[in-house]
Amino acid sequence: MDARADVLLEGRWQPSRDGVGEFRPTDPATGEALAPAFPVSGAGDAQAALAAACAVADELAAADPQRIAAFLDGYAQAIEDDAAELVALAHRETALPVEPRLAQVELPRTTGQLRQAARAAREYAWTEPTIDTVAGLRSHLAPLNKPVLVFGPNNFPFAFNAVAGSDFASAIAARNPVIAKLHPSHAATGRRLAQLAHRALLDAGLPAASVQALYQLRHTEGLRLAGDPRMGAIAFTGGRGTGLALKAAADAAGVPSYLELSSLNPVFLFEGALRARGAALAQEFVGSCTLGVGQFCTNPGLLVVPRGAAGDAFVAAAAERMAAAPGGAVFSQGVRDHYLSALAQWRSLGASALAGDAPADGPGYRVRPALFCIDAAQFLTKPGLQTEAFGPASLIVRTADVAEAVAVIGALDGQLTGTLYADAEDRAARDAVAAALRPKVGRLIGGRMPTGVAVSAAMNHGGPYPSTGHPGFTAVGLPAAIRRFAALHCYDHIDDGHLPVELRDRGPAGMMRKIDGHWTASAVGESA
Amino acid sequence: MDARADVLLEGRWQPSRDGVGEFRPTDPATGEALAPAFPVSGAGDAQAALAAACAVADELAAADPQRIAAFLDGYAQAIEDDAAELVALAHRETALPVEPRLAQVELPRTTGQLRQAARAAREYAWTEPTIDTVAGLRSHLAPLNKPVLVFGPNNFPFAFNAVAGSDFASAIAARNPVIAKLHPSHAATGRRLAQLAHRALLDAGLPAASVQALYQLRHTEGLRLAGDPRMGAIAFTGGRGTGLALKAAADAAGVPSYLELSSLNPVFLFEGALRARGAALAQEFVGSCTLGVGQFCTNPGLLVVPRGAAGDAFVAAAAERMAAAPGGAVFSQGVRDHYLSALAQWRSLGASALAGDAPADGPGYRVRPALFCIDAAQFLTKPGLQTEAFGPASLIVRTADVAEAVAVIGALDGQLTGTLYADAEDRAARDAVAAALRPKVGRLIGGRMPTGVAVSAAMNHGGPYPSTGHPGFTAVGLPAAIRRFAALHCYDHIDDGHLPVELRDRGPAGMMRKIDGHWTASAVGESA
Incomplete structure (x- = not known):
């Protein structure tokens, strides 16, 4: 009997502090239970994860975007380096074919998305800087300074994984800590991804608790986390019943939720x-x-x-x-x-x-x-x-x-x-x-079937309720998907030295900003 | 005894169909009740307004933005032409000073905001066109094709009025019908604004039911409207208790709500x-x-x-x-x-x-x-x-x-x-x-007190819950405030002739669009 898998909690791998249960993923092709056993997390893990994520939220929000990008790029590289093992694990847990689906399509899509997120973070592409020199106002989209709780679905072991997919990459690009609720049906794949993420995070010098991962959460604890006012946002991809229960919990606490529920297409x-x-x-x-x-x-x-x-x-x-x-x-x-x-x-x-x-x-x-x-x-x-x-x-x-x-x-x-x-x-x-x-x-x-969802700035993987929870946002496509995890921040007569980089007179080199109603890559006060 | 005031319902002024009550605004300086009496609307008015707004939503969404702009500009002009009477009414109902507040500050702010919204509508400034020619994808922000329910506050008889303020102008600029729930404390001011809006709407050739106005809604009917799945969004400025009750109703139906609640600043x-x-x-x-x-x-x-x-x-x-x-x-x-x-x-x-x-x-x-x-x-x-x-x-x-x-x-x-x-x-x-x-x-x-809220593209009149309902949006400042009332629409391999104007190869003249990752005013396929 293998030992029960550790959870990624408070910046380190440790045994679950809950005794609320355990489970084993199964091989869908045979129905056989796979090793090892994974813990079901209860209040102990859930509350520890929330506290640890809150404790690093300000530090992560203030982190240099270059470091965020280094993490995302390093993580993408680690996934590629580990592709053979990841694909084998995912195949065993999902019965999806290794070729072409897992190895040629989904894994490259996942690393490509992480690298696009790295680029968006590095270039502040999601921040929409707007400057009004006459009124003395400057605004941009900024981190939430709060954790994002991501629930991954069963159907993409890599590309929508709570610790590797679009929601994850988007929340991290916006410099928010992620609590990933992995999908139990491919828990071993999720664990391996989380291991790679954890190492890449440490290599990039970011707070270790910026990424945490639990395999399964007791239903009541999931609702409690989603409805905690300390939570910045939740992202969910899955079935309508569970998604709407999470939405109700989040709504009651004023926590924005981004849900991808179901669709007949x-x-x-x-x-x-x-x-x-x-x-x-x-x-x-x-x-x-x-x-x-x-x-x-x-x-x-x-x-x-x-x-x-x-x-x-x-x-x-x-x-x-x-x-x-x-x-x-x-x-x-x-x-x-x-x-x-x-x-x-x-x-x-x-x-x-x-x-x-x-x-x-x-x-x-x-x-x-x-x-x-x-x-x-x-x-x-x-x-x-x-x-x-x-x-x-x-x-x-x-x-x-x-x-x-x-x-x-x-x-x-x-x-x-x-x-x-x-x-x-x-x-x-x-x-x-x-x-x-x-x-x-x-x-x-x-004139084409809907199953392809390109990772493109012009994609909308979203739609009117109840296909999603909000008609104005997409779960796929950068930088738009990042904006779900951002707060609008305005600076009113704040000195240049106290402004975020994107809002200073001289912004990031080459960055297009809207200054006094015009798009320009010039500094404030310089003609275009 | 004056006759009870008519409501603006289904595109015309008509007596309330409800017998649920009536009220009179008072002069705050004296406490005296003013004439005329205004009806409290119940299910009859509320449901008629919703049905009428839904019936014109598609036509309004498809309207030429030039017409929308003509309405907003014409309405602004009508307010200026009627300024003396409007200011006198508002002064009587609010006790706010005529000079400078009402005549020199708030009224010009209101007409300026309507004209900014007209310009944003005309120039598609809120639509964020994004084109990916390689993936064959084009996306933009589009009308909701559903009504927006606007609840106006007591403290700005013009600039935040449900039938003249930022929420109103924003929802109309995004080509959505508005059901305005005026504030009863300045019902006569609201009625006069609604009369001007109604005439300007007809002059612009837009559907007459695009703007409807009720003075007071029975609490249960307000919640019922906010929580109707046919509603596109609600906008509310006012007290926290009422706002959160409306939010709960809207949340349960998946209706986005934009709330400005309260703040200690x-x-x-x-x-x-x-x-x-x-x-x-x-x-x-x-x-x-x-x-x-x-x-x-x-x-x-x-x-x-x-x-x-x-x-x-x-x-x-x-x-x-x-x-x-x-x-x-x-x-x-x-x-x-x-x-x-x-x-x-x-x-x-x-x-x-x-x-x-x-x-x-x-x-x-x-x-x-x-x-x-x-x-x-x-x-x-x-x-x-x-x-x-x-x-x-x-x-x-x-x-x-x-x-x-x-x-x-x-x-x-x-x-x-x-x-x-x-x-x-x-x-x-x-x-x-x-x-x-x-x-x-x-x-x-x-280094300055918070009471000034400039109407600027770089303003954020918003904030984290519970000061508002969502940290990513502003209620003041165009075009950002318009985006609250929009749906993200993607076109995947749709012929140029079937695309909205902003997404065609040759977009509106001079419009900056994001094409294949670059901001440009050029047509698709032309070099910048």
């Missing part, structure tokens, strides 16, 4: 596009829906397809491909149970199964890709059909005309994405649907 | 500055504290003064000036009751009255300026001393040393402003206090 296929390339679209859709065993926030979970021959042909082709698509193991027993229960709910509400209406064979947490179908008129009367089946499943809604497609949009909750597949001849229908869809989604996509 | 006076010009500082402080009968969000409500001779002399001079300062009428019976009750609480918690410890004589809602004093050691044990006395009152906290001043800061709630009066010799103490104070306040002020 509706895809609208128009007549002309279906006639021209229905079979290709069916292939594209099935590829997107089954990628990563469907475990993406932006999985295409709802297809809106017009009635008629072209739509029928697409649906038949999609059903055939879905039935033939290989199943796969989802991350945990819990994910499988939720998936099957969502499909059962769709069925009970009148949706017809076109594929995947049988349990999967084999060991572990295997599921089959599933495709269901229902008429729009029925969909509109059954809000329960908007239950997300997190996994390789999609519900096709058949519409009689554009008005019905628009009515479906009217009934939808806020979504991360919405996609349009339209040809030139679809223009009128496409425009009507796009106008209705635009305010319901964070990202409007033309 | 601590002012730190250092030894050197006190020795050099203590008498002048006492004069400056009393002027700021009694301006507008102390009814400012940024009134200096807490002074931190070191023990010793220089501090004693300042306190004595301030007490003498406060005792001699003329009292004045506050806005309402309610304001006076709260003021007196806060002073009674300070007294009961051990603070000594240095001035103003007697009821005011004369008619109406008169109060005396009040100055109280307590030792830091006692202040630290009595959180109740942080109760805001909204009016011309301040509490002096005497500190033994810098450590005690820092401890006082540690005990303070989040604040809108914090002020430092320090000379060169105070450097060490000033820096220690500034470091502690910075994260507790939205605006750090050097």
Whole structure:
């Protein structure tokens, strides 16, 4: 029997101070429990983490951004140096394929994101300096001087990991300490990342308690941390129920929360596009829906397809491909149970199964890709059909005309994405649907499936409630994602020597700032 | 008996559909009720307003920003043309002096703000266009396509009026319909502004229900509106209790809320500055504290003064000036009751009255300026001393040393402003206090009293909870204040012809956009 894993608490690896329980991640492909055991943290760990993070918050906020950047860059390098081991651990805990997903896609995305955050920190790119020389006012975005509590999801062991992903990198770039609540389903991967982060932190000379990591938190303790007035912000990616409970706790204490909850990511296929390339679209859709065993926030979970021959042909082709698509193991027993229960709910509400209406064979947490179908008129009367089946499943809604497609949009909750597949001849229908869809989604996509989320300054991985908790922010894409963890600070007639670097007469070299209404890289008082 | 005033509902002036009550504003200088009577709105008006605003939200969101700007400019002009009547009404309802406050300061500030909002709308200055040509992504801030519910405060009949102030101008600039909940204490002023707004709206050819106005809302109906998922956002300026109740309702429905609640605006006076010009500082402080009968969000409500001779002399001079300062009428019976009750609480918690410890004589809602004093050691044990006395009152906290001043800061709630009066010799103490104070306040002020709030792009009229509801946003200063009422919209491989103007290859002439990581006014594909 291995020893129980230590937690990263108060700047060092130490045994959990709580005796509230332990767990073992499992191999989703076999269902076998893996070693070692990990502790479930209770009030002892949670409160110690909060106190330690608060104790270093001011020092971290005042740290030289070069040091922050050195940490993020050093951490990215350490992840690359350790890639083989990390990928092997993550593969074992998630059953995601080593190639290309973990080694070629997700790990490089993660290190690239950390390096983008390093650059944003170094260049003050998130701080939006604004100077009014006439009024004597200067303002910028600044650290919260408080900890950020990050809850990582199950579906990205690296790129959204609470101790390595976008929320982590964003909070650190804004010079806030992070308390990472790792996801228990890939606890060993999270632990190894935290070890690399911890070493890189010490190498960079930052306070050791700037990064802390717990594997699992008792529910009540998570809520208590989220609702503690000493907390600066919380970031959460995961299921709607847990996310909204955390939001309620945070809201009550005035703690801003940034939540990525759930989304059906509706895809609208128009007549002309279906006639021209229905079979290709069916292939594209099935590829997107089954990628990563469907475990993406932006999985295409709802297809809106017009009635008629072209739509029928697409649906038949999609059903055939879905039935033939290989199943796969989802991350945990819990994910499988939720998936099957969502499909059962769709069925009970009148949706017809076109594929995947049988349990999967084999060991572990295997599921089959599933495709269901229902008429729009029925969909509109059954809000329960908007239950997300997190996994390789999609519900096709058949519409009689554009008005019905628009009515479906009217009934939808806020979504991360919405996609349009339209040809030139679809223009009128496409425009009507796009106008209705635009305010319901964070990202409007033309002619491609939603599963790709580029790390770009122009990305919005966000959307109207309840896909996220706030329509104005993105969880992916720098420097915008960093601004979630910032406070607006104004200086009113404060001497140049007492100003932060970005607000001094002579700012960081080459930095664009808004001075007296104009963007300029010049110093205050110099002509551009 | 005059007829009861109509409400501005569904694009026209009409009688309230509710019979839940009526009220009359009073003249604070005399306590006399003014004509006409105004209706208290219940569910009938509230739900009609919400439905009407939702019905025009998409049309307004799609409106040409030139038209939005024409409305805001036309409205500003109409206010100027009607200035004499507006000022007379506001004077009668608030007892604020016509000259200079209402006519020379607040009215021009209000029209200037509307014109700044017009310019921001016309120039898309709030939209932050970001283009990534490699990833095919373009994003910007866009209208919410939902109504904004604005609650105006009692203390600015023009500049923060729900139908004319910063929240109003910001929400309209972002092309969202506004439901204005006017402040009942100056209902006739609000009605006249709403009449001007309504006419300017029709002249500009915008949907008539884009601006609606109710005088008073039954408490339960206000909460119901704030917590309706059809609401895009709420903006509130006022007391903490009401604001937090609205926040809780909005939070539960995922509606973003922007609240300006209350603030003590601590002012730190250092030894050197006190020795050099203590008498002048006492004069400056009393002027700021009694301006507008102390009814400012940024009134200096807490002074931190070191023990010793220089501090004693300042306190004595301030007490003498406060005792001699003329009292004045506050806005309402309610304001006076709260003021007196806060002073009674300070007294009961051990603070000594240095001035103003007697009821005011004369008619109406008169109060005396009040100055109280307590030792830091006692202040630290009595959180109740942080109760805001909204009016011309301040509490002096005497500190033994810098450590005690820092401890006082540690005990303070989040604040809108914090002020430092320090000379060169105070450097060490000033820096220690500034470091502690910075994260507790939205605006750090050097050597001047906090009551001035310039309308500037570099202003932050915001601060950490509970001074406001979110540390990242300002209620004053454009274009930043507009961004509160925006959603982040991303376009992923959408054709140029289907993009919003700001995101097309060729954007608005001269507009600075972030394209592939660089700020440029050039079109996509053109070199800068």
